[in-house]
Amino acid sequence: MMTKEKIQGYLTDKFKSADVLEIKELGSGVHGTGYMIKFIADENGRKVEKRIVMKGLEGLNFGHDYPSDRAQVLLLANSTYNKLQNHVKATDVVGESKDGLISIGNAYEFYLLMEEANGESYFDDLNKIFEKGIDDKDREKAKFLAKFLASIHKKPNLKEDVAKSLYRRKIRDTIGHGECLMGVIDIYDKEIFLGINLTDMASEAVKRGGKIKDKFKRLTVIHGDFHPGNIWFDGDNLTVLDRSRGEYGDPADDISCFIMNYIHYSIRKYGKLDCEFKELTKIFMDEYLKLTNDYEIFEVMSVFFAFRSVVVANPLFYKDCDNVKIKLLKFGRNVLNYDKFEIEKVNEMI
Structure with missing residues (x-):
């Protein structure tokens, strides 16, 4: 003790x-x-x-x-x-x-x-946006965070066999690690939760993972858990926390982790991705793509979204009504059926 x-x-x-x-x-x-x-x-x-x-x-x-x-x-x-x-x-x-x-x-x-981190987490921003809508400061902050991720998503100087092994591990861990998709699914009380078969989702994620696991040339430095609780602002000064899932991976991990929260909050408020949260999603993605030109990212996001969906829908992490949880899990299940993620098709998936 x-x-x-x-x-x-x-x-x-x-x-x-x-x-x-x-x-x-x-x-x-x-x-x-x-x-x-x-x-x-x-x-x-x-x-x-x-x-x-x-x-x-x-x-x-x-x-x-x-x-x-x-x-x-x-x-x-x-x-x-x-x-x-x-x-x-x-x-x-x-x-x-x-x-x-x-x-x-x-x-x-x-x-x-x-060290101690000072300031407030990005959850405070999301809660304010949920209640009052967005202003130009919120738009600029979304751009700023996209720029931050673009700045860290750099290619490592690694031998090809090392990069291949690390990339495959990231895809495998996203699906099978105890902190990721299958580990979080195990925290649910039942295999079928609110009518959604979680085991089927894991099975589809394995299939999708098999299709992308050899895209090792996408390997970059990443944060690995870029959700609002790990993003802190003290005025204009950014501090990030809890980089504990490895140094390398696919940029889609960080991007999907972040915009999943815009989707989540929008489903809470509107039952779909709409209005200010859809606008912020587009602002963030447009800025990131402008800086990286990484349009291939849309082909690999689904596995990461599936993982994040079972996190935000899990009652252990977030206290939402059943309808919100169902839509989040439908999104995580159905996004795996798309070869490319498109913002405009999110509402088809829920």
Whole structure:
């Protein structure tokens, strides 16, 4: 069990002198819990107040069942956070033993330490838009986020066999990983949810994945979980969080993850993709395409949309009425039947 004494011991070892002032739970999500740790550290003979965030993962579902599973996620996050511009910085990974926080070889639980992020998440923007509509600032922010993704979606300097292996893994993980499509489907109580056969959706995703898995020349640097909760603004300053699903993949992963939220909020409000949310979807995509010329992206988005649809429709993550959930799942199921994703055809799919 994590205690103040264990944290105190770790910080004292790291900073030579440290005094923990406060440990505050920031919140518990489906995947785990975050804590804010405020402490006084000795820095060149001066007493300086510092803050770090500690994140742990729950040991149930999403492929997090064993301590080694959770260690893998946190170690990967630690190795990728600091390679991405604007990302909150990771500072260490620690393991927990009976006696304290230690090097991870003898640890039975793991925590990622990172800098504190300031500001408000993009969910605040979406909620405001839902209630009041959009203004020019919202349009410019959508363009800004498209530019950000275009700026990070760079081709890695990798050998062809390495790129092929990494791309196939991303497609495979999107379908079969415990945190992705099939792992989230396992969190539903039944195979058939509100009349939608989730196993059939997974089966169709496997077929679609087989058609795109060799498009390895599309491999780029990605964020990997670019949803509103991981997008924070402090004024005009962007900070992104939780890059924990790998460094490389298809840009469609980030793009579908983001615009799925415009679709979700629009279905909540209008029962379809319409009005301000449709406008923002087009603004975002137009800006991204202008900068990347990546029109092939529409041919590979369906698998990623299927994954995101079972997330946003799952009662564990979002509390929507059944009609909204049904439309989200219909979208995720039916998008797999299209060889190309088109914004104008979203409402056919729901």
